Amino acid sequence: MHPGEIKKEFVSILKALKSRVEIEKGFGIEIVTLARSDNRVSKDPPDSPINRNPATTKESCGVQARMSKKETRTRQLEELRQEMLTCHKCPLNESRTNLVFGTGDPAADLMFVGEAPGRDEDLQGEPFVGRAGQLLNKIIEAIGMKRNDVYIANVLKCRPPGNRNPQPEEIALCMPYLIKQIEIIKPKVLCALGTFAAQTLLDTKASVGTLRGKFHDYKGIPMMVTYHPAYLLRNPNDKARVWEDMKKVRDLLLELTHKKSQT
Numbered sequence: 001m002h003p004g005e006i007k008k009e010f011v012s013i014l015k016a017l018k019s020r021v022e023i024e025k026g027f028g029i030e031i032v033t034l035a036r037s038d039n040r041v042s043k044d045p046p047d048s049p050i051n052r053n054p055a056t057t058k059e060s061c062g063v064q065a066r067m068s069k070k071e072t073r074t075r076q077l078e079e080l081r082q083e084m085l086t087c088h089k090c091p092l093n094e095s096r097t098n099l100v101f102g103t104g105d106p107a108a109d110l111m112f113v114g115e116a117p118g119r120d121e122d123l124q125g126e127p128f129v130g131r132a133g134q135l136l137n138k139i140i141e142a143i144g145m146k147r148n149d150v151y152i153a154n155v156l157k158c159r160p161p162g163n164r165n166p167q168p169e170e171i172a173l174c175m176p177y178l179i180k181q182i183e184i185i186k187p188k189v190l191c192a193l194g195t196f197a198a199q200t201l202l203d204t205k206a207s208v209g210t211l212r213g214k215f216h217d218y219k220g221i222p223m224m225v226t227y228h229p230a231y232l233l234r235n236p237n238d239k240a241r242v243w244e245d246m247k248k249v250r251d252l253l254l255e256l257t258h259k260k261s262q263t
């Protein structure tokens with residue numbers, strides 16, 4: 001390689017490393033882990049449009065299949081959202097400003113499930129848009145993804161007044177909607193954020209502290225449990241634990257993507 005090219009390559013590596021350090025510092029992690037950091041987790045490499053040579057018939061078919069999958073899931077989610085707009089199954093329908101259905105890629109490989117909308121989410125009709133949402137965005141970026149690459153939803157779709165905890169009967173009535181969302185999106189990996197999501201999806205009373213750090217099974221989908229970003233804002237010392245959990249999520253996604261590319 002020409003000395004000029006070597007220098008250019010070296011500068012490029014330094015820039016990438018600097019960017020990585022900035023992301024992890026923003027997330028609150030002081031220890032930089034370089035293991036597998038060269039592999040950005042994209043939801044659909046290597047057959048995504050940016051990584052693909054469209055010249056081959058096989059790959060063109062892959063693009064069409066993926067677009068068709070996305071269109072189908074977008075339509076199915078919209079049908080479900082329309083149904084939920086008129087939901088009166090629990091009293092939260094009367095106190096909410098907006099239904100907070102969910103957001104992100106309808107064909108996402110990774111889906112986050114939180115608890116319930118807060119004030120900002122209720123006003124904007126989108127999950128995780130306040131300070132906790134900004135922290136979740138940093139968590140997503142720290143594993144090499146963007147908010148639009150994943151899907152984000154809550155157990156409850158309407159805000160409990162005064163941000164009180166969801167009641168068991170509200171969860172029981174709203175849960176079928178979340179189950180349907182997961183069935184439509186078919187994520188490769190789920191991540192439950194906080195107590196209510198973890199206990200509801202795993203049908204357990206165990207604490208997040210006990211459940212986190214390993215994958216559980218939700219109807220055949222590997223599910224990581226970790227702390228809710230709102231909890232992390234109050235307990236920043238636990239950011240390191242979340243980072244440990246998210247590295248496992250990142251590595252599993254890379255592994256599943258690699259396996260898919262070999263078939």
Ligand code: SF4
Nearest residue numbers: 087089090093158174
């Ligand atoms: S919280 Fe769920 S069950 Fe209750 S009204 Fe809203 S959508 Fe319906």
